[in-house]
Amino acid sequence: MRNRDELEAKSGNYFERHASDTAKEADIRDLFSFQLQRLAGLSTRIAALSIRPKYGVTPREWRVLAVLKYLGEVPLQELAKHSGLLKSQMSRTVSTMIERGYIAKTANPDDGRSILLTLSPEGLDLSRKILDDSFQRNEEMLSTLSHAEQQILVELLRRVTRTSSKYYHELRSSASQSDLRSMEEE
Amino acid sequence: MRNRDELEAKSGNYFERHASDTAKEADIRDLFSFQLQRLAGLSTRIAALSIRPKYGVTPREWRVLAVLKYLGEVPLQELAKHSGLLKSQMSRTVSTMIERGYIAKTANPDDGRSILLTLSPEGLDLSRKILDDSFQRNEEMLSTLSHAEQQILVELLRRVTRTSSKYYHELRSSASQSDLRSMEEE
DNA sequence: ATTTATTTGTTCACATTGTCAACTAAATTT
């Protein structure tokens, strides 16, 4: 591993760094969220490469189809939650999917505001095909791990996602309450 | 050929999705890349929430600063590779970071085409602060895991990233040999 | 029962991110 410390002097050490080289500098390569971002970016690029030319849908669109596949028949808001999108994003995505005939929309008899969304037969077919492709891609990506390791990875990610989601909502609610205080704080 | 009936697919009952004795429908929730995307999205949102208001930089900008922190002094292309960005993205990002005084640019004595980039003292200071914050955020996100589990997770991700990167380049070169993007992701 | 507040979905406006191609200037290769 390369270390920055040798370059410390070059880039302007105004802080008269304390003599000890033992104090370890924080390194973004050790940061979980950094690894996560890079791998997710890779994953998206791989998916786009194999899906867009073949099926003519964006990663977001097929993700929505696949989520709707397991949800069955739900209002738009519900679909958005499970997909990790804002309702505004979902509204647009859904309307192009309706135009292309992959999603069907019916009125909700219990609530005049909401709509019920389902996959059309074509949408179900497409989502199956793409999902199969995706599982194949994932196998390639995970091929370096044993089956047991793959399961561990998936389980750890699941737990981290749960915890992070809670953390996120905490941050959000505490941020919206103290809007005026975020000016200084050093 | 799996031929699960439509009724089940649309039932929306995800507590019974494993109960079926027949061929199982593919489910995006079991897809590694889906989990990855959701968690990465969460992570970005959390980061943006705590960093943007406080330091006035976007997630991408601080990531670049932090990468440059460990690289020391490198040409733009090199910085792009390690950050997972295209050189066009990097060129723009760097030029705003130079405007704001976080990055310094000098000519490369060995190559008139390339430039050498380093963190300015302000950039170094900022990257340290944000990196500290980031490690704290990550601790929250990972708080559900034991220390040992965290290490396992990081190690598994590292291996998957390596394999995926190789896979990506295979796909790319087999798709079109002419347009080789030099983004080694490693 | 009427007013008020909340919720659902659509749309607008905009910021960030990602992709590709054209272009220059400087190496490198032939």
Next chain:
DNA sequence: AAATTTAGTTGACAATGTGAACAAATAAAT
């Protein structure tokens, strides 16, 4: 010396993310 490759910049545009305004419908409060 000419052709090719490489480093970086810039333009154009697609995809994604965020927040707010808005109408219609429902729920809550008085």
